[in-house]
Amino acid sequence: MSSASIIVVIVNILLAVVLAVGTTPIMVWWERRVAGFIQDRTGPNRCSIYGFRLGGLIQSFADMLKLVFKEDFSPSHVKYKFFYTIAPAIVFFCSFLTFAVIPFADTLVIDGFEYTMQAIPTELGIMWFLAYAGLATYGIILGGYSSNSKFGLLSSVRAAAQVVSYEAAMGLSIISMLVTYGTIHLSDMVAFQGGIIEFFNYEGTSIGLPAWGIIMQPLAALIFIVTAFAEANRAPFDIAEGESEIVAGYHTEYSAMRFGLFQVGEYAAMSASSAIIVTLFFGGYHIPWVDTETIQSNIYVVFGVIAVSLVFMTFVLTKWMKKNYSWADENDSRAREGKILVKAFWMMTGAVCLVLILFIVTGLGTNGINIATAVIQIGTFLVKFFMMSLVFIWVRWTLLRFRYDQLQMLGWKVLLPLAILNIFITATVVVVFGS
């Protein structure tokens, strides 16, 4: 193995780890701040290190530290300590492994070698996601069951019933996507979405919408997003947690880092669901109307656009910070922090712009252009990924939890028939018109 391939593999694995686990504090922070803003309150904004609050981000790290150092208490009525202990680990690892198949960028070519930009370049593709997303629920079921308490057991039963009824609809909605894309590999699916649905042809260039999954298969997209919410145990389908009826459900008897693992697993599942939704339906790493070849042949134009938009974004951000992230008292740590952060943002933007201008002036080799394209695509993927996570959070703080019978009605009587109908329509279209 050449050093380039080792670096690419390490970068891929790191990306998967960071997105699955490392984003948990950021997700928690987002969740709490977005929830606060939606409900006209601030959310946590007090925790600080040397006066640096970073808009409340420090609170997540403080909470994490607290969970790590808390006493690891397990109640005496837990009979099967082994299952009780491995349950959070199952939730955590399965949610985490789901990330392994997400393609972060188009196939990277360095010195003629092709590298798939996935943490585990497996042939299983979407099957891997289905397997591990389904398996994560077993951790929840096991945790609730082995807690040996009524709330835990009720929660396990709920989780089991929910996973049975929603996995079916999810699988069927994916089948219609497989028929559309004609592949089970996620990287091929994303490559397919780089194309354009042609409305009419204008002097050799086709004009139309990007061939994203949500545009070609809106019904499948809707069903998949709904079932992904159920799969990730997020509101409005978090009946397994159901804090208003069954205390905290499966993690009632858990404390300290075991509870923390459940929590991380929940957010990892949410991240994985966002990533898979972006990959399947929102064009993955593709910038709309701009496919990989277009970026590679116009790399310097893309650099210019990125530099200008970065400066513009930093300008908007610093303007917002001057208005909302300042404090009347000049000597207050908040006022000082605001000033330092504004400077730091401008310096980062300046550094990135300098590098980009340097690239434009000196020019890049083929490898350099390929790597730059991959970095740009990873950035695009990250933007889409965080937007989708924001939708998850947004939905949680808008919708009420479904009642158990309503949830089953929706799963069996609405989503499942719709998914089957969608398969029929898709198959008919594919057979009649060709894919």
Place this chain on the structure above:
Amino acid sequence: MGVKVVPRHGSSLKDKLYIPGIAAGMKTTFKHFVKNLKDTSNLRTTQYPEVQPDDITDRYRGVHRLTKREDDSVKCVACYMCATACPAECIEIEAEERFDGQDEKMPKKFTIDLLECVYCGYCVTACPCDAIRMDTGIFSFTGKTREEFVVDKDYLLNNERSKDFNDD
């Protein structure tokens, strides 16, 4: 007897589709989110220690104070009425003879244990000389030890009527 028929919602196609209702709800929450993100002063939260509440009424029972006569001497005559009325038994008075011609008795020691106090205001009602009041407007009294919460005569005498309150 009149029967009021309450309409049952959720049976129309629009309600059964869920989507319009969900979209409407998400629009509402998004509006709040954008409004607050644009200008955080729209948030209803008071940044408490820096921003103090301004809606404490004149009748609010805060930490006690001992009132004074015109010549700045203590008004209290150590009659023990407040200590007797106190349901929490947090007031401790020690009397001494008074020689300045104002009165016969005055408190040598007047302590209130603020941890015991239930802020009921019975001591204020019981006082025949208007010597003890709870109109300081102090709603948070903090300390690191239990002893700090036992406030003495000097502290109580130095407390002033809250400036936010209307004059008598």
